[in-house]
Amino acid sequence: MDPQPDSSGRTGAFEYISTRKDELVGWARKFSLFPYPFVTACCAMEFMAVSATPYDTDRFGAALPRFSPRQSDLLMVVGTITHKQAPILRKVYEQMCEPKWVMAFGACAVSGGFYQNYATLQGIDKIIPVDIYIPGCPPRPETVIDGIMKLQDRIARSKHVILTKDF
């Protein structure tokens, strides 16, 4: 039976939501990831595959890449980072506003992959903090989606610093 409206016209359904403030903000944030694709190498193909229709990162609210670090909150580092490029990556990271998360996409971004030479940075966590590591050379779209979901869980469970006692 449908709820009947009371004298003021309200039905009584969904009038109130009971939740924790951190959960509420986490829930909002985890579905509005704006990725900045820092794409340098062949993993780009897999990044395109996971963004396109068959796998569709839009389902996770992470569809719209922003090509300005100031408008994004998820830095996706996709591909090999060389020592020559490291200062650029560092600058992009520093330009992003809080809250921000970093994803190391593929073996090279995680650890340098199979490159160990004069040119290659042995993993981006040598220069910036990383929240989620996605292995694979390149990773399959399922792996990336699993990584996004794990990151979302983490965002949902974390404390959000905007929440003070006055909020």
Place this chain on the structure above:
Amino acid sequence: MREDLLQRVREVMAPLVERFDLAHGMPVLTLAPGRLLETARRLKEELGFDLFLDVTAVDWPGNERRFEVVYHFYSARQRVRLRAKTRVAEGEPVVDSLVSLYGSAGYMERECHDMFGIGFRGNPDLRPVLLYEGFVGHPLRKDYPKDREQPLVPTRTREEQP
């Protein structure tokens, strides 16, 4: 490669080169560093090798003349390739630049200078092109340690790392 063209390359180059070989049908000239500019000029102007493909080097550690500088030329009209090689010593690894003949040689000589430390006399701009300012050494030399890195950004300390 056509026989008559091969014969002509052989005739023109005979007084300039130390050796004339064929590698899979491609002419290979081995010459003294002093003859390089003259050889390239005649290849371009008399034999029609109008495209400069690449210059690179081979490191032979322990050899008296350690570096072998290798050039490849192409004739777009005849559709043939030609290789020229010259050896320089470790103490003074310098050859003449071909920028005056082929403008495109500029970048390739810069790369060779990066990777092997070969000097190119007459190239006006030998700044690093693939490497960066401050990089010490030449990474494609055999005595460059394979895991020696020269980071531009300081590594995060152990406390900062997870």
